[in-house]
Amino acid sequence: MTLTKKIINSGDDVVDEMVEGLLLAHSGIVTSVPGSPRSIIARHGPRPGKVGMVIGGGSGHEPTFVGFVGKGLADAAAIGNVFASPPPDPILACAVAVNQGAGVLFCYGNYAGDVMNFDMAAEMAEMDGIEVRTVVTTDDVASAPRDQRHKRRGVAGNFFVFKAAGAACDLMLPLDEVVRVANLANDRTYTVGVGLSACSLPQTRRANFHLGDEEMEVGLGIHGEPGIIRQPLQTADAIVDDMLDRIFAEMNPQRGDRVAVLVNSLGSTTLMELYVMNRRVRQRLDALGVEVHATWVGPYCTSLEMAGASVTLMHLDDELTRLIDLPCDCAMFRAG
Incomplete structure (x- = not known):
């Protein structure tokens, strides 16, 4: 099997070297907890009386998770190895660092390893007198039936939930x-x-699954988990129509409703392709009489260099509209 090409020194060192480079680039926004280099803290987030928010998960999805740490968004992120949950210790270090007496929220994608390790960290934090509450994200429509939403994965919709x-x-x-x-x-x-x-892991540089030259897979997970259907490659409009039909079947949008839109690259899919997709998203929403309040297009939740894209809709009400409009200042994302 052909090896992929990556600009790295060693697959074993890539996460730590990424973190080192990120902290050097964004030293005014984030720093690490002393003694816990994979616990990244917002310099201007935690303050007395404020609920601390800790996110986290495996590396390889940048800017998720570490790129969303900063004033107005997450106070801290615990960083795992590529596609692997962070262990409890850096999660606990984050909780301790952001605890300002009002409790701590853990928020992360619904994956077994993350659930286990964040739950362990929550128990350890509560033994130290820190109240911890947890919300796991479950936005991936394709990963479980509607009546089993609690089993769904958290994917690019993390962006809106975190915001x-x-x-x-x-x-x-x-x-x-x-x-x-x-x-x-x-x-x-x-x-x-x-x-x-x-995509390929830095340690192996070998593809973690295979699709034929003219194949695509709908519902593929951000770690290469199987989707719901493998089929011939379609046009951009047909791909978007299929995505939106699945979303609309659950969201049930009505004329006059508002949404926020994210058209997300899984890694190597270009902005050119994403904007073609966004054009079709807007056509479909306009035809329904649904207002697009805000749109983000680009790599927000990636899977290393995987080719592919996702579409996320947040069905807004007045409260959520206000919250996603509030300013934030993070290493890889700013609003307001």
């Missing part, structure tokens, strides 16, 4: 309200993705 919950924290809302907002944001966020070709 709303981080804004609630920044507004100094109490922990119960922050948890309510995070759950509301998650419940109203829907994503469908499509994969066109595999």
Whole structure:
């Protein structure tokens, strides 16, 4: 099998060297916890009386997770190896560092390893007197039936859930309200993705799955998890139509509703292709009479160099509209 090409020194060192380079590039926004280099903290996030928000997960999805740490969004991120959950210790270090007496929210994608390690860290934090509440993201429409939404994966919709919950924290809302907002944001966020070709782990430089030259897979996960259907490559409009039909079947948009849109690259899919997709997203929403309040296009939740894209809609109400509009200043994302 042909090896892929990567600009790295060693697959074993790539995450730590990435973190080192990120901290050097964004030293005014983020730093690491002393003694825990994979616990990344916002310099201007935590403050007395504010709920602390800790996100995290495996590396390889940048800017998710570490790129969303900063004023107005997450206070900290725990960083795991590529496609692997961070262990409990750096998660706990994040919780301790951002604890300002109002409790801590853990928010992350619904994957078994993350659930296990964040739960362990929550138990350890509570033994230290820190109240921790957890919201897992479950926006991936393709990963489980509607009546089993609690089993779904968290994918690019993390972006919207983190943004709303981080804004609630920044507004100094109490922990119960922050948890309510995070759950509301998650419940109203829907994503469908499509994969066109595999990525490769830095340690192996070998494709982690195979698709034929003219094949695509709908519902493919961000770690290469199987989708729901493998079929011949379609046109951009047909791909988007299929994605939106699956989302609309659950969201049930009505004329006059508002949404926020994310058209996300899984890694190597170009902005040219994403904007072609966004054109079709807008055509479909305009035809329904649904207002697009805000749009983001680009790599927001990636899978190393995987070719493919996802479309996420957040079904807005007045509260969520206000929260996603609030300013934030992170290493890889700014708003307001």
